[in-house]
Amino acid sequence: MTNAVDILRRVTAIVAAIADRPVEEITSESRLVEDLDLDSLQVVEIAVRAEEELGMPIDDALLTEPGMTVVRCAQVAHEAAAHTSLT
Known part of the structure; x- marks a missing residue:
């Protein structure tokens, strides 16, 4: 199973690519909509790319929560990985 630090690194890279920003500008506390100006389709794209890269289903509805x-x-991706490994 992929560890939490690796998942954070990979998700940060995905978010940077979708936000069209250098990965160095993305912090762990960057908010998808409020700080990075992503729209709902871009948030769904994060879920899709994370699913493809990490090999686990991710509920994109969880990523659309405010803030x-x-x-x-x-964390959502890590929880999905933990759930996938249990099934």
């Missing part, structure tokens, strides 16, 4: 941060996205 969603990069670290919370990584």
